[in-house]
Amino acid sequence: xxxxxxxxxxxxxxxxxxxxxxxxxxxxxxxxxxxxxxxxxxxxxxxxxxxxxxxxxxxxxxxxxxxxxxxxxxxxxxxxxxxxxxxxxxxxxxxxxxxxxxxxxxxxxxxxxxxxxxxxxxxxxxxxxxxxxxxxxxxxxxxxxxxxxxxxxxxxxxxxxxxxxxxxxxxxxxxxxxxxxxxxxxxxxxxxxxxxxxxxxxxxxxxxxxxxxxxxxxxxxxxxxxxxxxxxxxxxxxxxxxxxxxxxxxxxxxxxxxxxxxxxxxxxxxxxxxxxxxxxxxxxxxxxxxxxxxxxxxxxxxxxxxxxxxxxxxxxxxxxxxxxxxxxxxxxxxxxxxxxxxxxxxxxxxxxxxxxxxxxxxxxxxxxxxxxxxxxxxxxx
Numbered sequence: 001x002x003x004x005x006x007x008x009x010x011x012x013x014x015x016x017x018x019x020x021x022x023x024x025x026x027x028x029x030x031x032x033x034x035x036x037x038x039x040x041x042x043x044x045x046x047x048x049x050x051x052x053x054x055x056x057x058x059x060x061x062x063x064x065x066x067x068x069x070x071x072x073x074x075x076x077x078x079x080x081x082x083x084x085x086x087x088x089x090x091x092x093x094x095x096x097x098x099x100x101x102x103x104x105x106x107x108x109x110x111x112x113x114x115x116x117x118x119x120x121x122x123x124x125x126x127x128x129x130x131x132x133x134x135x136x137x138x139x140x141x142x143x144x145x146x147x148x149x150x151x152x153x154x155x156x157x158x159x160x161x162x163x164x165x166x167x168x169x170x171x172x173x174x175x176x177x178x179x180x181x182x183x184x185x186x187x188x189x190x191x192x193x194x195x196x197x198x199x200x201x202x203x204x205x206x207x208x209x210x211x212x213x214x215x216x217x218x219x220x221x222x223x224x225x226x227x228x229x230x231x232x233x234x235x236x237x238x239x240x241x242x243x244x245x246x247x248x249x250x251x252x253x254x255x256x257x258x259x260x261x262x263x264x265x266x267x268x269x270x271x272x273x274x275x276x277x278x279x280x281x282x283x284x285x286x287x288x289x290x291x292x293x294x295x296x297x298x299x300x301x302x303x304x305x306x307x308x309x310x311x312x313x314x315x316x317x318x319x320x321x322x323x324x325x326x327x328x329x330x331x332x333x334x335x336x337x338x339x340x341x342x343x344x345x346x347x348x349x350x351x352x353x354x355x356x357x358x359x360x361x362x363x364x365x366x367x368x369x370x371x372x373x374x375x376x377x378x379x380x381x
Contacts, residue, residue: 004202
């Protein structure tokens with residue numbers, strides 16, 4: 001599972017081609033707006049290819065080499081998978097939310113589409129209207145229309161301005177060969193996405209496959225397509241000696257270990273962390289994102305990144321980037337139960353901090369203190 005992720009094992013700097021290759025290898029990379037350390041996708045990609053030039057992802061969107069869509073969540077996806085996701089785009093056209101937007105704002109979808117067609121790529125700020133105060137997703141009508149058009153494939157994210165989508169017509173961005181490719185059947189969509197998920201993750205449970213693709217209908221919908229892939233010899237079920245359910249692996253691969261990274265921090269939204277039950281089962285790592293937890297109820301901190309050394313999750317760090325001070329601040333580090341301080345752990349932590357600082361693009365690292373996980377609210381060890 002770790003080897004499939006392709007985490008960096010040596011000092012290197014990534015290129016635009018590396019970004020595309022990594023998104024392709026992972027099948028998709030989740031996007032998230034929180035930038036306490038850096039945007040999640042930058043941490044995810046940096047953990048695999050090292051630091052890469054700012055603005056690369058936006059340039060790749062504009063060049064039609066990547067596109068954004070609802071894969072696991074809002075995600076970066078390799079553009080050659082556009083035809084596969086045409087099936088999901090068609091499903092969104094019958095979605096209750098899309099229908100509600102069209103019903104509540106008559107003519108708004110057509111007006112927004114016409115304006116972008118005439119004026120070129122635009123963001124939500126280029127349209128009149130105000131968001132509804134106090135509502136988490138209280139978007140103005142134009143923003144709702146933009147998102148509905150995006151979900152149905154009638155608009156694409158042509159680039160990012162900061163973290164705001166700039167929308168354009170797909171024919172101006174996506175290569176024609178992918179736009180004109182036939183829409184897959186349900187079976188082709190499920191089989192294609194399931195195979196991509198299994199190859200990208202190395203080994204997945206059935207629940208992990210559902211989580212990877214956010215498949216509606218859960219396991220009962222996915223299982224027939226899984227069974228057909230097994231019958232066709234494309235993936236296979238493998239028993240696990242812990243007595244739990246089997247995992248799915250690509251039929252043409254065998255269990256391997258690259259030794260894993262000497263030390264790398266994982267974004268809270270890293271692909272390896274998506275399916276929490278398997279994370280606890282196979283790594284003994286209980287993980288909950290505490291960003292949305294009230295401060296007094298947090299155990300480990302606000303933006304906590306697990307530390308991977310080799311094939312073990314050995315600890316978690318509460319981190320923050322102080323951009324004005326040009327530094328990465330380690331607020332606290334918690335070892336996992338049973339993990340002792342050792343030269344390997346100390347070296348892994350230092351390497352991970354140095355790698356993350358390079359990815360974030362800051363000059364220095366500040367250690368504010370360490371705390372012992374056996375006393376999560378107590379003094380440092």
